[in-house]
Every structure is written in structure tokens, then in C-alpha cells.
Amino acid sequence: MLRAGKWGAVALMTACVLSGCANKTRQAPVDERSPQTSRSATKPLPGAENTGKAGYYTVKPGDTLIRIGMDNGQTWRDLVRWNNLENPNLIETGQVLRIAPPAPEVVATKPGTTPAAVANLPAASAGATPAMPAASAASAAAGAKPAAPVAAEAEEAVNFQWPTRGNLIAGFDEAKNKGLDIAGKAGDPVLAAADGRVVYAGAGLRGYGNLIIVKHNNTYLTAYAHNQALLVKEDQAIKRGQKIAEMGNSDADQVKLHFEIRRQGKPVDPAKYLPAN
Structure with a gap:
């Protein structure tokens, strides 16, 4: 009886060891992927299709909409509107933002109709036909592409004063x-x-x-x-x-x-x- 009990204990111990080993081998493997894996690895960041295009900006670490706006002569509210941002405090490194106003929409009109933008002009300017300089008239008649307008620097000039007195x-x-x-x-x-x-x-x-x-x-x-x-x-x-x-x-x-x-x-x-x- 003791001999049988001894072999029974050995068998039981062996079964426990094997069971423990089996359980150990069933543990899930360690996930060695970095916890900081960028979402761009799985999904493109907003605006990625506009990377490198004129009028767009790629967000850098530490950027805020306020700084991006100031650095590009725009308001942060305009940036929110142009980019359809739900939360102006949440922008991501690598995200591409529009920093220039969208091009005005051109409304096609039928022959003989007047575009709304022209129809709404004051009567004096809507009905007036400015005289075309001779050189421009000749170019237009020849089908030449008109020269690009010169920047109206005088219209954008500002009369600044000192903001405070002091050294x-x-x-x-x-x-x-x-x-x-x-x-x-x-x-x-x-x-x-x-x-x-x-x-x-x-x-x-x-x-x-x-x-x-x-x-x-x-x-x-x-x-x-x-x-x-x-x-x-x-x-x-x-x-x-x-x-x-x-x-x-x-x-x-x-x-x-x-x-x-x-x-x-x-x-x-x-x-x-x-x-x-």
C-alpha cells in the first residue's frame, strides 16, 4: 500500500509539473511594438494629400494655431474655418493645414445673364466702362495674355505710430x-x-x-x-x-x-x- 501510494504521489507530482509547463507555454507573447507608434503608419494624417503644396503648412512639434497664424499672417479663427477643425487645441505633428484663403468660387453664367457679384455692385461702378490704355487694348486685340497686376502696395500701406513711450x-x-x-x-x-x-x-x-x-x-x-x-x-x-x-x-x-x-x-x-x- 505504501509502495502504491509512493508511485501515486510521483505520478501526481509529474502531472502537476507537466500541467504547469503546459500552462506556461499558453501565455500570450509580449507585444514588442512601440507604444508610440504613429497613427500615420496606419492612417494618413489630415491634409496629407496637400503636403508641399503652396498655401499649406505641415505642423511641427510644439506648434499651435496661434503661432502658425501669426507666422503666416492669418488669424487662428480663419485656420479653424479653412481646415474644418472641431477642436483648435488638437492639431497633430505632420498634419497639413491650409494657411491661405480658399480660391473664390467662380460662378458659371449663361450668355446674356449677369453674375450676382456684378449685379450687386453699386450702380455707378456696375454700369461704368473704364477706359483701356492703348497698349492694353492692343495686347487684348492680339489675344496676348495680360500682364500680371502689380501688387497694390499703396492700398496695403499702414500709418504706424509708436505703441508706447520709453527707452x-x-x-x-x-x-x-x-x-x-x-x-x-x-x-x-x-x-x-x-x-x-x-x-x-x-x-x-x-x-x-x-x-x-x-x-x-x-x-x-x-x-x-x-x-x-x-x-x-x-x-x-x-x-x-x-x-x-x-x-x-x-x-x-x-x-x-x-x-x-x-x-x-x-x-x-x-x-x-x-x-x-
Whole structure:
């Protein structure tokens, strides 16, 4: 009986060992794929078909709609609309965004009809027929392609004024300082440099603190950074010389106004656009 019991115990132990081994071999294999696998590996990012095309921008790490808009002379609200974005705070690295307004839709008309755009013009301009210069008339008669219109720089010109009084402590440097730094005291008035519309007022752009961006026309933006108080709201129309903020040191090492002028999104030296001070 003991001998049989001994062999029975050995058999039972052997069965347990085999069972344990069998269970071990049934465990799921470790998934060695990276947890940060890009979604682009399985599904193209929004706008990928427009990569490299004029009027489009590929999102880089750290980008925000505010910065993309300012760098391209557009408003973040326009970018949201042009790209049908549901959440302006959710853009992905590699995503391709439209940064230029869509081309106006051309409405085909039947012979003898007047397009709505022309029909809605004031009577004086709708019925007027401007005289064509002789050279242009000759070109048109010959079927030549008319020359491309010269950019209407005079129409886009802006009469800028200094946004505050104070000592200039840092000038424009395309690589290091994209505008002018003007010293002052906390609470000093910050004035709109020209007529325009506020397209951003907030603290969502790193390095600028409490920031106001004003769009003056399709060419020029101005930016006013490091304020302690913002006195205007987005989409508000403002006038040249209007107090829009109070000087401060938000996201800065001292009280100052950082002032930028951007031409088609590119920073330019404000000193070349401002009157002698």
C-alpha cells in the first residue's frame, strides 16, 4: 500500500509539473511594438494629400494655431474655418493645414445673364466702362495674355505710430529678437499702432506672456507682448492710438513691451515703419 501510494504521489507530482509547463507555454507573447507608434503608419494624417503644396503648412512639434497664424499672417479663427477643425487645441505633428484663403468660387453664367457679384455692385461702378490704355487694348486685340497686376502696395500701406513711450532696450534681430523691446513702468499704456481688428488676446503663446495680435489688413499684423492687463477682446475693432493694454512683465525678465510688425507673417524691423522718435 505504501509502495502504491509512493508511485501515486510521483505520478501526481509529474502531472502537476507537466500541467504547469503546459500552462506556461499558453501565455500570450509580449507585444514588442512601440507604444508610440504613429497613427500615420496606419492612417494618413489630415491634409496629407496637400503636403508641399503652396498655401499649406505641415505642423511641427510644439506648434499651435496661434503661432502658425501669426507666422503666416492669418488669424487662428480663419485656420479653424479653412481646415474644418472641431477642436483648435488638437492639431497633430505632420498634419497639413491650409494657411491661405480658399480660391473664390467662380460662378458659371449663361450668355446674356449677369453674375450676382456684378449685379450687386453699386450702380455707378456696375454700369461704368473704364477706359483701356492703348497698349492694353492692343495686347487684348492680339489675344496676348495680360500682364500680371502689380501688387497694390499703396492700398496695403499702414500709418504706424509708436505703441508706447520709453527707452528702446533691444532692437530688431531676425534671428534673436523679432521686434523691438521698449522699457517702461508697470501699468504704462500700450497703444494700438494703427487701425485694425484684434485677432488674438490671451496668454496661449509661450514666450510672449499676455499677448495681443492686431490685423491691420491682408499684409500687416502687429503684436504686443508681456502685458500685465489686456483691455480689448478678440474680434474687436480698434483705432490708431487707442489704449489696448497695460505694460507688464508676464513671461519676461523685466517690465517691457515687446512689439512686432509682421508683413505677410514675416517679422520685419518696426523701426523702418515707425516715425522718428
